[in-house]
């Protein structure tokens with residue numbers, strides 16, 4: 001269980017760049033059968049949000065923020081044996097960040113959740129060019145495409161991308177999410193058919209991952 005004390009200790013190690021202690025703590029939590037959701041939200045996401053606030057208020061340097069991100073990305077892989085053990089159904093999702101969107105940790109978690117629930121989650125990462133995504137969708141023929149934005153100034157890019165996808169794939173469900181919507185902007189996608197704004201991993205699970213129909 002991730003208690004407040006445990007979280008604080010983890011954050012201290014993370015900010016100090018102590019990957020060995022962070023990894024030891026994550027491994028111990030995995031060993032105790034801590035659910036993926038708790039690790040992802042209550043440890044990785046919570047600490048990265050706090051890192052963001054510390055950076056925003058000049059309490060830590062950009063270098064320290066980069067270090068925390070890179071450590072967190074490596075720690076997530078420790079959870080992979082738990083993720084990929086689910087029986088796979090053959091459903092496929094392509095998950096990516098929009099062009100110009102460099103925050104990729106949240107989108108990676110989304111891709112991991114697809115795997116956890118038995119989908120094949122193809123994660124393309126940060127700043128994927130629109131034409132490359134379209135070609136990949138033609139090649140992979142997924143059941144769904146998921147788009148992530150963390151900064152609000154990428155909403156226009158998301159809108160362009162969703163329209164481009166819709167022109168070529170009239171029936172493909174598109175889901176979009178991330179902190180880019182924290183200050184609004186969902187309406188930008190209202191005029192595009194079959195686009196769903198998803199607020200959290202929990203909503204993703206109930207609306208798509210455990211649902212028989214998309």
Ligand code: B12
Pocket residue numbers: 041044045048049050051052053055056065069100101102103104105106107109110146147148149150151152153175176177178179180182198199200201204
């Ligand atoms: C690390 C980081 C960076 C790194 C990212 C590196 C990387 N490899 O990802 C770098 C240095 C590149 C960066 C750059 C910038 N950043 Co920055 N960054 C962060 C930071 C500290 C952590 C991001 C993170 O990993 N969060 C943890 C993940 C797990 O959370 P998440 O992304 O929200 O994802 C969850 C949900 O949102 C959801 N989700 C996400 N996507 C999707 C998609 C779907 C379909 C679904 C269903 C769900 C979903 O699921 C995830 C799990 O719950 C955040 C602080 C914060 N609050 O997050 C700032 C933050 C996001 N950055 C911010 C800013 C302003 C910037 C810059 C503009 C700074 C600058 N002046 O250059 C640039 C923009 C770069 C760009 N064009 O994208 C602001 C954004 C404000 C805003 N919303 O407009 C934040 C909030 C910091 C702050 N407090 O001000 N950043």
